[in-house]
Amino acid sequence: MKVSVSGKVFTVGLVSFWYSSNIGVLLLNKYLLSNHGFRYPIFLTLCHMMACSILSYVAIAWLKVVPMQTVRSKVQFIKISSLGLIFCLSVVGGNISLRYLPVSFNQAIGATTPFFTAIFAYLVTLRRESWLTYLALLPVVAGVIIASGGEPSFHLFGFIMCVSATAARALKTVLQGVLLSSEAEKLNSMNLLLYMAPVAVAFLLPASIMMEQDVIGITIALAREDSTILWLLLFNSALAYFVNLTNFLVTMHTSALTLQVLGNAKGAVAVVISILIFRNPVSVTGMCGYSLTVIGVIVYSEAKKRSK
Template identity: 65%
Template sequence: MASAPEPTNGLPFTIVLVTTWYSCNIGLLLLNKYLLSNYGFSYPIFLTMCHMTACSLLSYASVAWLKVVPLQIVRSRVQLLKIAALSLVFCFSVVGGNISLKFLPVSFNQAVGCDDAVLHRRVRVFHGDEARDLDHVSHSRSGRRRRHDRQPGGEPSFHLFGFIMCISATAARALKSVLQGILLSSEGEKLNSINLLLYMAPIAVIFLLPATIIMEPNVLAITVTLAREDKKIICYLLFNSSMAYFVNLTNFLVTKHTSALTLQVLGNAKGAVAVVISILIFRNPVSLTGMLGYALTVFGVVLYSESKKRSK
């Protein structure tokens, strides 16, 4: 049973909160795209590890110091193992999305990513739809765009391997949402999304560290070299990683001060806005067929969401 939304602090506050949430989501998407493609920092696993490190530190600060939500303690070793399993699936979804977007434009990836809504039934846990909070980190990854020969009627920037990785990441996100419902929905184990992130993020760092060492072995030395040539890269990484946490925080606050239904509607609209902005900024080629496909995908997700709400 989804919990009722808490009273809002007024319409102006809600508008500011929703605007901040949109800005964080789309800003992270575009900044990732800039770093991994335009700037040339093509190390998506390391970038994801930076995100999770920031989420670990800022989640602790939010819970222990700022008291955004009360601290919830892991009750047992079994619950910790469940959180670790969720974290592993989460890492796979994020890394898969990062790798896919080294080959696909943001607009195409966002359209494919919308399909996770129909890959699984939405399981409401952690105060309604808060279980979706962590999805926004993985939804908001972007990577390097490569141009490929156009095929008549097809997606101009289509890349088979990138498409496979994008589908895999989307399926992993759906699996993660289902696992959250199955593994952590019992009355004695409920965690709100901020506390879940507090425990999942450090475990994700542990998983991502060896992956970074194996798959991107020289990334630290390269980052240091880049920093000596252009100190802005450090600012980019710090700002980008912090924004990854604020995506989750603002998502949690939007749910708290509005409702899960409002969040779902806004989330559907956000995907369409992100597609339009990414095309305008990065000017990746989009065919008429592709634009129609994006529109149909978003329209289909909205219809699916409506049918699910009416069936309950």
């Protein structure tokens, strides 16, 4: 009984930490990019990827959280690098969108990930789902259309960036299953992050230097004026890694289905907290649209489960 109770306590604590890190990094990104005036989303993503590179190595090589998996060939490295590029594009797009969109609308668009996953799964693998499964995606898309029409803070460029980030995230998921499908090439998510993060850094460093002029100098100057920005960046970057770590651990200690259900609830919690913190205006139409999207995601998940 003690083991059972302690196991439940551990799982609840793990899920709580997963929620905290996910919602925390989202809100802190929004605060830094919009409210704090740190308008450098590419550099912010670079900080995230650097933290993921360092902390992944510490967790795997030193702390032995999971066994180290090695890259076996040049072809496998190219596949991982391709995934790393798509991964960093999705994170950059998401961070850019937070400069222009409230967290509530950002989460509504992000909830359409299953829609893009279904599209890319068909385009890349020609795998078809049942017509009921595809039908369940209609409220997912309809909800975002309704939310867009009722969003007081709608911004076209931010909307495009958020949709692009969501699509890139779905594409990475599909390609990961295709490119690393053989038993010899399969990597768990923590080892994949270990190799993807440095690749992302290699892409993001020159991009940040060229597109966000003198960003390093400006960041150093800001840190000299007020060291708070430095601590916020460090804490935010560490949280970005713990999002991936806790995501892996929650999946390992529960199930992918439980993770999906908790993820849907997490989006709703993030929306409520962001509205309370940032006081962004919301409309009844917008909230109805977001609710319809979440319902659509739940129905889609159920339809997909039954079709198997």
